[in-house]
Amino acid sequence: MKRIFDISMSLIALVVFCLPLLVVAVLVKLTSKGPALYWSDRIGKNNEIFRMPKFRTMRIDTPAVATHLLGDPDQFLTPIGHFLRKSSLDEIPQxxxxxxxxxxIVGPRPALFNQDDLVKLRTEVGVHALTPGLTGWAQINGRDELPIPVKVDFDAYYLQNRSFLLDLKIILMTVYNVVRSKGVSH
Structure with a gap:
């Protein structure tokens, strides 16, 4: 049931966001060197690596680490990178x-391939068995502002309480938070 919901909602979203996808791709290309999309190696279900697309918000010479590990992440942002992150438009290619x-659509956010601390904690509590999501319980409860152990606690809560109603609540809260740009720190 969840997979059918994911496919249906993704197809609808792609139709709705078709024009914004095109506009953002052109803006990324016009305002910085490099491709419009950035393909990030991420940790998926059962800790398998997959390639996840995002609109590129950082310069092409940015080190491949989590943004919070960069000394001054703002120095690496493209001219429209901050806007894309604040509006979450960079996530649409996912x-x-x-x-x-x-x-x-809903699940724990996919970890970067090199976030060993996050992957280790998620594996210890069984969260690695979930398919990662575009949004999740940790996302609506703090997003970038949460320390890793707290994110894992939220992910574990989701694992233990998964339901269609909880997913709907997370989706609605995500829309609310995106409109308010809540929880985006870089």
Whole structure:
């Protein structure tokens, strides 16, 4: 049931966001060197690595680490990078990963390939068995502002309480938070 919901909602979202996808891709290309999309190696279900697309918000010479580990992440942002992150428009290409089955609409956010501390904690509590999501319980409860152990606690809560109603609540809260740009620190 969840997979059917993911495919249906992703296809609808791609139709709705077709024009914004095109506009953002052109703006990224016009305002910085490099491709419009950035393909990030991420940790998926059962700790398998997959390639996740995002609109590129950072310069092409940015080190491949989590943004919070950069000394001054703002120095690496493209001219429209801050706006794309604040509005979450950089996340729209992940609909492709949902259609492929690498991601779900709701689940724990996929860790970067080198976030060993996050992967280790998630594996210890069984969260690694979930398909990562475009949004999740930790996302609506703090997003970038949460320390890793707290994120894992939220992910574990989601694992233990998964339901269609909880997913709907997370989706609605995500829309609310995106409109308010809540929880985006870089």
């Amino acid at each position: 609909l492709w990963s949902i259609l492929k089955g690498d991601m779900s």
